[in-house]
Amino acid sequence: MRKLLMIPGPIEYESNVLNAMSIPTISHSSKEFVSIYKEALQNITSIFGSSTSEGLPFIISGSGTLGMEVATVNFISKDSKVLVVNTGYFGDRFVDLFSRFTDKVEQIKPPLGQAVEPVRIKEKLDTNEYDLMTVTHVDTSTGVRNNVKEIAEVSKKTDTLLVVDGVCSVGGENLDMKWGIDVAFTASQKALGAPPGLAVGVAEKRALNRMGKLKPNSFFSDLRKWEAVSRGVLESKGGYFGTPNVNLITALNVSLGNIMSEGLELRLKRHEKMASAIRAGIKGMGLELIAKKDHANTISAVYLPNGTDSKKFLSDTETNGVVFASGLMKEIAGRYFRIGHMGSISSSEVMITIGAIERALKLSGYEVDPGTGLAASQDSLLRFS
Numbered sequence: 001m002r003k004l005l006m007i008p009g010p011i012e013y014e015s016n017v018l019n020a021m022s023i024p025t026i027s028h029s030s031k032e033f034v035s036i037y038k039e040a041l042q043n044i045t046s047i048f049g050s051s052t053s054e055g056l057p058f059i060i061s062g063s064g065t066l067g068m069e070v071a072t073v074n075f076i077s078k079d080s081k082v083l084v085v086n087t088g089y090f091g092d093r094f095v096d097l098f099s100r101f102t103d104k105v106e107q108i109k110p111p112l113g114q115a116v117e118p119v120r121i122k123e124k125l126d127t128n129e130y131d132l133m134t135v136t137h138v139d140t141s142t143g144v145r146n147n148v149k150e151i152a153e154v155s156k157k158t159d160t161l162l163v164v165d166g167v168c169s170v171g172g173e174n175l176d177m178k179w180g181i182d183v184a185f186t187a188s189q190k191a192l193g194a195p196p197g198l199a200v201g202v203a204e205k206r207a208l209n210r211m212g213k214l215k216p217n218s219f220f221s222d223l224r225k226w227e228a229v230s231r232g233v234l235e236s237k238g239g240y241f242g243t244p245n246v247n248l249i250t251a252l253n254v255s256l257g258n259i260m261s262e263g264l265e266l267r268l269k270r271h272e273k274m275a276s277a278i279r280a281g282i283k284g285m286g287l288e289l290i291a292k293k294d295h296a297n298t299i300s301a302v303y304l305p306n307g308t309d310s311k312k313f314l315s316d317t318e319t320n321g322v323v324f325a326s327g328l329m330k331e332i333a334g335r336y337f338r339i340g341h342m343g344s345i346s347s348s349e350v351m352i353t354i355g356a357i358e359r360a361l362k363l364s365g366y367e368v369d370p371g372t373g374l375a376a377s378q379d380s381l382l383r384f385s
């Protein structure tokens with residue numbers, strides 16, 4: 001039986017992306033590949049809202065965690081003071097990462113399920129001199145979306161570089177480097193719609209100027225090395241530091257082409273529509289979301305009814321043909337599950353998803369009239385304009 005993968009990455013891929021993975025590998029230094037790589041870098045630049053005259057796009061073999069490293073360690077030294085806006089699991093990961101590079105790490109930690117209030121950031125930046133701060137745009141562990149635009153309004157007036165983890169957002173949520181973001185990154189396997197294995201991002205001039213004043217503190221993550229590659233590829237000359245993942249970059253380029261032909265604005269609207277319908281279905285069944293109000297359009301984290309065995313629930317939904325992800329936040333791990341709804345998500349998949357949740361809840365003994373969640377999702381889809 002074919003199962004529908006509704007986890008927050010890796011996601012379901014379009015068939016032209018999968019087909020691209022089966023093309024025989026060509027030479028990484030061939031003209032043909034350099035032109036694919038160049039197109040991918042250019043499309044990344046526009047999806048991030050940057051421009052190749054201002055920003056430096058990069059595509060590096062590795063996962064989103066490599067993106068976290070490349071996007072931060074190149075802009076700090078061991079004396080740097082950094083601020084982590086910690087809204088969940090991936091905020092903790094930034095703290096862990098920074099602890100290897102500097103002792104001066106501070107955090108802002110809003111209560112579980114809440115985004116940071118930009119005014120709290122202003123208070124922090126008014127009274128401290130941070131070299132760099134990180135924000136997780138959408139925290140995949142909670143489904144909370146931070147208001148990056150308003151945060152950038154604050155940080156761009158200071159010397160604090162703003163680094164945005166867009167792993168669970170870029171391609172599904174509005175993110176624009178022009179807001180005043182200094183560095184942002186994502187990974188191939190989420191809303192960009194390609195298989196896992198690539199860290200993708202853009203660094204703007206202010207960050208690159210900072211990098212120019214610092215000594216490299218890493219090797220594979222040294223953006224100076226990748227800058228030479230990206231610049232060479234953008235000039236159609238090519239470049240080499242580590243062998244690029246030819247097949248993955250080719251597939252990514254097909255997926256970026258899909259995004260460009262749908263149109264970013266329409267794609268974001270579709271994500272909003274599908275996310276609204278998922279949330280309506282969830283609430284229609286009487287369930288509660290972890291995100292109190294700042295909901296992401298790429299993922300929903302949902303509390304299970306009291307007493308539900310989360311392992312049984314996830315196994316029942318899988319038997320019903322849909323795979324969801326378990327909880328990530330330690331303090332509530334067994335009490336919730338996560339639905340990824342990004343990439344090629346359509347209204348049919350929304351209905352399949354809500355239907356599978358309803359049936360699994362029934363099997364767990366939860367009182368819900370079959371069709372209640374589905375009706376709420378249908379209504380939301382029909383009303384969305």
Ligand code: PMP
Pocket residue numbers: 009063064065066068090136138139140165166167168187
């Ligand atoms: N940041 C966020 C917001 C993520 O969702 C993830 C992955 N779920 C990561 C970072 C790390 O990415 P990866 O697992 O690809 O290393």
